[in-house]
Amino acid sequence: HWHGQKPPYRQDGVADRNIPLIAAGESRGYDYLPTPGTHWMHSHGGLQEQALLAAPLIVRSAEDLAADVQEVTVLLHDFSFRQPEEILAGLTGGAGGHDMEGMGGMPGMAGMDHSGMGDNGTAMPMTMDLNDVEYDAFLANDRTLGDPLVVRVERNGRARLRVINGAASSAFWVELGELRGTLLAVDGNPVLPVTGSSFPIAIAQRLDLIVDVPTGAFPILAQVEGKTQRTGFMLASPGAAIAKVADVAPSTAAPVDLSLEARLRALNPIPDRSPDAVLTMELTGSMAPYLWGINDHLWPNVDPPVIRAGQRVVLDMQNRTMMAHPIHLHG
Structure with a gap:
């Protein structure tokens, strides 16, 4: 699957669909x-993405090629010595079969979509389910901080960091430490500059950051x-x-939130126009059983909405679960 690209739907790379x-x-051939922009490619067959079958896919514009900047592409991963099938079996085999770190309330209940009413009729606060899997390592270009990638940048040079989150189920905070960065693009889409030293990156997301590097190691x-x-x-x-x-x-680290998205403005926004249709997509499901759907429909038993070519459609995504879900369009 060419993540972030817009090929004809038969070349989208969704396995056996x-x-x-x-x-x-x-x-x-494709x-x-x-x-x-900064994109990536990965297997869409079974659980192969957890087995690190992924790679960066960088498409440079004429402006990129002319820029006086050193490019650094980094692909993040979560890694386990266990086979992907064993990881999935632990998640689907009941509450005792998966890592409960980061989960609140009763085991197996934190990710469930329910009202959470206590015996006295008051609402019980639910805690976000952040991490289901206990990984053995987190990688940046297949390396840990025990033997990290070292990129030499000329003194007082400028680097463009193309950071790709290729992890199967982990979100990160990208921390620049002593440096300040300017965010120029998200998911390959140019944005008005956003400066900072800490940036959230969700699963499958990409960040393009410009940093000026003084003398030293950072x-x-x-x-x-x-x-x-x-990792790093x-x-x-x-x-x-x-x-x-x-x-x-x-x-x-804090949970990855929407603080960055709230600051993003497209460099080249689409023309302002009223939508022809607004489709509500409720993300539903639970940790026990470990099943996730849209509008309570589980794949492949779905009820796809029908739209017409040329329509402008707004997808109103409403997450009714206590787990974050990465969403992006295919085809």
């Missing part, structure tokens, strides 16, 4: 007009929401010593 699977030993870290675990890489001027950085942070 729009086109048959690629058989062992078979090859297949031909479409690429969309510039860790760029990605800490998992709701955890102390982190180093930006360093020539000859700068590289200090060891612990893969455990001093404090737990």
Whole structure:
């Protein structure tokens, strides 16, 4: 699947839906007009994405090619020595089968969509379910902070960080430490500049950050929401010593929220126009059983809305669960 691209739907890469699977030993060509930006490609077959079958997919515009900036592309992953099938079995096998860290209330109940009424008729507060799986490591370009990627940047140079969250089920906070960054694009879409030193990145999301790098070595870290675990890489001027950085942070990271989205403004917004249709999509499901749907319909037993070519449609996504769900359009 060419994540972030807009190919004809039969070339979208959804396994065994729009086109048959690629058989062992078979090859297949794809031909479409690429969309510039920071994107990525990954398997859409079974649980293969958890097995790290993914790679960056960078499409450079003419402006990108002319820019006097050093590009650094980083792909984040969550890694387990367990097979993906074993991880899924732990999630679907009942409350005792999955990691309960970051979950509140009774085991197996934190992700459920229900009113949470107590014996006295008052509402019981529910806690977000942040992390279902206990991973063995978190990776930046397949490396941990024990042996991180070190990118040498010329003294007082400028770098464009193309950060891709290719994790199967982990969201991060990208921490620039002593540096300040300017966000120029999200998911390959140019935005009005947003400055800061800490940026949330959800599952499958991409951030383009410009940083000016003085003399020295500077860790760029990605800490998992709701955890102390982190990964990252180093930006360093020539000859700068590289200090060891612990893969455990001093404090737990906050949940990834919508604070960044609230600040985003498209550099090239679509023309203002009233929508022809507003479709409500309720994200539904529960941790026990571990089933998730849209408008209470589970794949493949879905009830797709019908729209017409040329319509402007607003999708009103309402998350009725206590778990975050990454959503993006296919086809």
